[in-house]
Amino acid sequence: MAKVATVITNLFEDVExxxxxxxxxxxxxxxVTIEKKAGEQVEGxxxxxxxxxxxxxxxxxxxxxxxxxxxxxxxxxxxADDRFVAFTKAFxxxxxxxxxxxxxxxxxxxxxxxxxxxxxxxKSIAVDMEYAGAKFKDxxxxxxxxxxxxxxxxxxxxxxxREIVKLLK
Amino acid sequence: MAKVATVITNLFEDVExxxxxxxxxxxxxxxVTIEKKAGEQVEGxxxxxxxxxxxxxxxxxxxxxxxxxxxxxxxxxxxADDRFVAFTKAFxxxxxxxxxxxxxxxxxxxxxxxxxxxxxxxKSIAVDMEYAGAKFKDxxxxxxxxxxxxxxxxxxxxxxxREIVKLLK
Numbered sequence: 332m333a334k335v336a337t338v339i340t341n342l343f344e345d346v347e348x349x350x351x352x353x354x355x356x357x358x359x360x361x362x363v364t365i366e367k368k369a370g371e372q373v374e375g376x377x378x379x380x381x382x383x384x385x386x387x388x389x390x391x392x393x394x395x396x397x398x399x400x401x402x403x404x405x406x407x408x409x410x411a412d413d414r415f416v417a418f419t420k421a422f423x424x425x426x427x428x429x430x431x432x433x434x435x436x437x438x439x440x441x442x443x444x445x446x447x448x449x450x451x452x453x454k455s456i457a458v459d460m461e462y463a464g465a466k467f468k469d470x471x472x473x474x475x476x477x478x479x480x481x482x483x484x485x486x487x488x489x490x491x492x493r494e495i496v497k498l499l500k
Numbered sequence: 501m502a503k504v505a506t507v508i509t510n511l512f513e514d515v516e517x518x519x520x521x522x523x524x525x526x527x528x529x530x531x532v533t534i535e536k537k538a539g540e541q542v543e544g545x546x547x548x549x550x551x552x553x554x555x556x557x558x559x560x561x562x563x564x565x566x567x568x569x570x571x572x573x574x575x576x577x578x579x580a581d582d583r584f585v586a587f588t589k590a591f592x593x594x595x596x597x598x599x600x601x602x603x604x605x606x607x608x609x610x611x612x613x614x615x616x617x618x619x620x621x622x623k624s625i626a627v628d629m630e631y632a633g634a635k636f637k638d639x640x641x642x643x644x645x646x647x648x649x650x651x652x653x654x655x656x657x658x659x660x661x662r663e664i665v666k667l668l669k
Contacts, residue, residue: 342573404511404573404576407573407576407603407624407625408624410624411622411624434576437624437628440627440628440631441627443627453580454580455576455577455579455580455606455610456576458579458612458632459606459609459628459631459632462609462628462631462632462633463627463628463631464631
């Protein structure tokens with residue numbers, strides 16, 4: 332079964348973490364939350380609390396099979412820290428599965444990993460993604476090269492979960 | 501004296517509105533807050549409350565001499581609404597003064613108004629701005645063509661205020 336890293340900080344969009352994490356765990360995979368330090372508490376936009384499993388300095392993309400990037404205001408804060416951008420870039424360069432929803436692709440922009448890729452994301456970042464070289468599609472889920480899975484909003488979670496679970500089979 | 505429009509919504513970076521607004525008012529200018537509807541209350545990241553003066557459907561860039569875009573998580577939410585993008589674009593096309601700090605340039609990206617412009621902004625959006633064609637400078641304040649004034653963070657507010665007040669003289 333796969334070991335899935337999740338980069339996440341305060342003001343994440345609650346269900347964009349909880350529902351994909353549940354779907355992955357229900358399928359037998361392990362989900363590991365990563366922020367600055369292990370043991371810290373982070374809180375979603377709507378009050379969901381979670382405890383961070385690993386600090387960013389204590390992990391490497393080599394330790395994981397896939398990366399999940401939930402949305403909300405979390406990805407924009409994470410990408411202000413170069414360590415999270417480098418961690419994201421390592422998954423993309425290794426062509427490991429990457430799952431990003433809503434504002435999640437903001438980390439992919441900073442990793443300069445969207446050039447030529449088919450992808451979607453939250454409406455507000457569509458122009459950013461196009462400038463970054465993505466072929467933006469306004470669809471509930473976009474799967475690119477059987478590696479990069481992106482969705483737009485919480486409404487897309489059923490399609491997102493279906494594709495991420497399928498890709499890890 | 502100038503009439504300055506401010507586009508602002510919840511989770512704005514408090515001092516990036518209050519301090520420039522005070523500097524502009526102290527210099528004799530009028531500052532008008534604009535969100536979806538007049539009379540609504542919006543709240544900053546740190547609890548600052550303000551009442552919206554005008555709804556976006558009731559204003560035109562023709563009514564104003566300049567535009568102020570405070571940062572925080574406000575600009576990203578506003579740019580998901582095409583009316584705020586069009587309002588911003590109208591100031592840039594009319595070459596009226598535009599003042600954007602921190603995440604404020606996100607609205608300029610969606611207005612496709614940064615191509616070839618010298619500008620700065622919060623670290624997390626630097627890559628977005630470069631992809632959007634801006635010549636990004638890591639400086640406390642950047643004044644481009646005596647029209648566009650940008651800064652990076654709350655620490656830059658003294659320099660930002662100095663330049664916006666000077667530009668409206």
